[in-house]
Amino acid sequence: MPSLPRELPVLLTPRGRLRPFDGRDAADLFAIYGDPLVMRFVGEPPFPSLATVSQMLASVERLLAGGESLEWGLVLRGSGRLVGTCGLHSFAAGASLRQAEVGCMLARSHWGQGLMGEALSALIAYARQLGIITLLADIEPDNLPSQRLFERLGFIWQQDTSYRLLLGEEITPDRA
Numbered sequence: 001m002p003s004l005p006r007e008l009p010v011l012l013t014p015r016g017r018l019r020p021f022d023g024r025d026a027a028d029l030f031a032i033y034g035d036p037l038v039m040r041f042v043g044e045p046p047f048p049s050l051a052t053v054s055q056m057l058a059s060v061e062r063l064l065a066g067g068e069s070l071e072w073g074l075v076l077r078g079s080g081r082l083v084g085t086c087g088l089h090s091f092a093a094g095a096s097l098r099q100a101e102v103g104c105m106l107a108r109s110h111w112g113q114g115l116m117g118e119a120l121s122a123l124i125a126y127a128r129q130l131g132i133i134t135l136l137a138d139i140e141p142d143n144l145p146s147q148r149l150f151e152r153l154g155f156i157w158q159q160d161t162s163y164r165l166l167l168g169e170e171i172t173p174d175r176a
């Protein structure tokens with residue numbers, strides 16, 4: 001079975017690219033994570049200061065090194081500005097990479113432009129390359145724009161806040 005990469009590849013989208021974070025991203029990340037409207041459906045309070053971004057970046061690096069999470073910054077072509085984040089998290093137990101959760105955030109100034117749909121399409125294609133079979137998304141009931149986006153991408157509502165996208169054939173114990 002494939003394993004998680006120790007270094008993130010750059011994933012191209014029609015108008016941007018998903019790339020690893022770097023030291024120049026702090027102000028752009030704070031603009032996203034410090035915005036109460038962006039954070040209202042995340043289940044965490046907005047970042048109180050720029051210093052919190054450093055803690056987040058250290059956590060992202062630690063989780064990547066431990067094979068627990070892959071997190072990219074969404075950067076617009078031309079400007080080089082980071083306008084969002086996108087990642088694969090909460091991998092199913094074991095090295096089989098059978099299931100992961102998708103997470104994403106986008107700066108409010110870029111809502112409604114289709115950028116996250118492009119980024120998630122690239123992320124889904126990469127998840128397929130990794131051999132991931134199922135992607136999950138946890139979307140709050142009042143977050144209608146995200147629900148519509150994930151449904152357009154093929155995710156199906158399961159129950160409560162859970163959406164699921166099947167990328168490959170699931171192997172059940174009776175078929176193994």
